[in-house]
Amino acid sequence: MNPYIRNVEYAVRGKLAIRSDQIREDLEAGVGEFPFKTVVNCNIGNPQQLNQKPITFFRQVASLCENPELLSEDKAHLVSQLYPADAIARAKKLLAMIGPSIGAYSHSQGVPGIRQTVARFLEERDGHPADPSTIYLTQGASSGVQTLLTLLTQNDKTGILIPIPQYPLYSATLSLVGATPVPYYLDEESGWSLDIDNLKTIVREARDQGVDVRALVIINPGNPTGQCLDSDNMRDILTFCHEQRLVLLADEVYQTNIYEPECRPFISFKKAMMEHPNKKIAQQLELVSFHSISKGMIGECGRRGGYFELCNFDYKVEEQIYKMASVSLCPNVHGQILVDLMCGPPRQGDPSYESYHAEVREIYESLRRRSKKLEKAFNSMEGVTCQPALGSMYLFPRIRLPEKAIAKAKQLGMAPDAFYCHEMLEATGVCVVPGSGFGQEHGTWHFRSTFLPPEHLFDDFCSNLQRFHDNFLKENS
Numbered sequence: 001m002n003p004y005i006r007n008v009e010y011a012v013r014g015k016l017a018i019r020s021d022q023i024r025e026d027l028e029a030g031v032g033e034f035p036f037k038t039v040v041n042c043n044i045g046n047p048q049q050l051n052q053k054p055i056t057f058f059r060q061v062a063s064l065c066e067n068p069e070l071l072s073e074d075k076a077h078l079v080s081q082l083y084p085a086d087a088i089a090r091a092k093k094l095l096a097m098i099g100p101s102i103g104a105y106s107h108s109q110g111v112p113g114i115r116q117t118v119a120r121f122l123e124e125r126d127g128h129p130a131d132p133s134t135i136y137l138t139q140g141a142s143s144g145v146q147t148l149l150t151l152l153t154q155n156d157k158t159g160i161l162i163p164i165p166q167y168p169l170y171s172a173t174l175s176l177v178g179a180t181p182v183p184y185y186l187d188e189e190s191g192w193s194l195d196i197d198n199l200k201t202i203v204r205e206a207r208d209q210g211v212d213v214r215a216l217v218i219i220n221p222g223n224p225t226g227q228c229l230d231s232d233n234m235r236d237i238l239t240f241c242h243e244q245r246l247v248l249l250a251d252e253v254y255q256t257n258i259y260e261p262e263c264r265p266f267i268s269f270k271k272a273m274m275e276h277p278n279k280k281i282a283q284q285l286e287l288v289s290f291h292s293i294s295k296g297m298i299g300e301c302g303r304r305g306g307y308f309e310l311c312n313f314d315y316k317v318e319e320q321i322y323k324m325a326s327v328s329l330c331p332n333v334h335g336q337i338l339v340d341l342m343c344g345p346p347r348q349g350d351p352s353y354e355s356y357h358a359e360v361r362e363i364y365e366s367l368r369r370r371s372k373k374l375e376k377a378f379n380s381m382e383g384v385t386c387q388p389a390l391g392s393m394y395l396f397p398r399i400r401l402p403e404k405a406i407a408k409a410k411q412l413g414m415a416p417d418a419f420y421c422h423e424m425l426e427a428t429g430v431c432v433v434p435g436s437g438f439g440q441e442h443g444t445w446h447f448r449s450t451f452l453p454p455e456h457l458f459d460d461f462c463s464n465l466q467r468f469h470d471n472f473l474k475e476n477s
Ligand SMILES: Cc1ncc(COP(=O)(O)O)c(C=O)c1O
Pocket: 045, 139, 140, 141, 142, 143, 167, 169, 219, 223, 251, 253, 291, 292, 293, 294, 301, 305, 306
């Protein structure tokens, strides 16, 4: 067996998540006694699992593509009573681009017409040209990240800069390919900011130790930390990557989960690069940007759709990436359809325009309210501090644990934050992820929770966590 696989850890689906599945099964079977009736999975950004409604227009188009018989002439009258005209037109257009059936393999890089939709979306978002031949459709952002990290890894001396805390896709994939993670710490006190001088020191030290540092991963907006970079910081990051000859891997899957857009809007790294005062950076920096249908207000993570865009890659390297994409034949076509819809939603004047925007707005406003509510609840707890989420769908509070709790955790062979989260699950049914699963400053303890539980249950959810925390402190002080 490949020994690298043994080193892979993936906390968001780790021990606590497995235990939560077990509890759910027990509850359903009426086995055992628990002080709660349901398990609430806040360990993973999986909106539809917690009853977020799918976007109607997206599902209408997807269902028509799935069952093209509905588009035949003899069904036209019936179908026009069930589906709006723009959903019908869009399904026809997609099927014309995809070919006779969505059950066939597509082009390895993804359906060309869908890549054109992505390119148009990027051009409108950034105000700069995008080339469909440099866009790769993927099975969620995860498979794109895995492709790029595999591509970049030559041997165990290959180093990739990853943030701490980080989303464990990065550490897990680096373990799998046998590369060396080069961690850089985000500063919690200043809202999880990124310090360029610190990055410089880290790269110099790693290179002095023989690590061949090749790329920098930035998650913006951040997971688990929820920060959103400002334009000055982004410009400095781009200068740094250019000076240090680093590929920039920009994970931008939360680009529409932005909760204070007036003071901290999302800016893509592509835009920041194209508008950098040093023109050479726009022409030379190798940038990869990842996006996904899993997040935002869409939340179609089970469909596994996403894309990455390559900027300034040598065509010989692109050929190798194309070869890697070919090895898995193609990304699934259902996911590609959703990428098309995410990048080309209904436009003004289309029959579904108003209802589409009303649905997106409702989900967005609700997420924003829930993020503030949970942040407030965390900050009201004794010994807990929590930075606001400017973006993404998580909060990452810091917990100060009493000595007794730390000693108990040690006895059980658990990290103190894992012990806290374990106790939370057993007492409330709420499953979160210990900070140790993402990495954290030595001697600090955190956990990550989504704010996805449904809004009508959210006050109860918050007070449940507050009650648990008080009891935990009482029992362990
Ligand atoms: C920062 C980040 N990147 C990538 C992913 C992977 O998402 P997917 O593969 O579903 O697109 C996630 C999922 O939570 C994430 O949080």
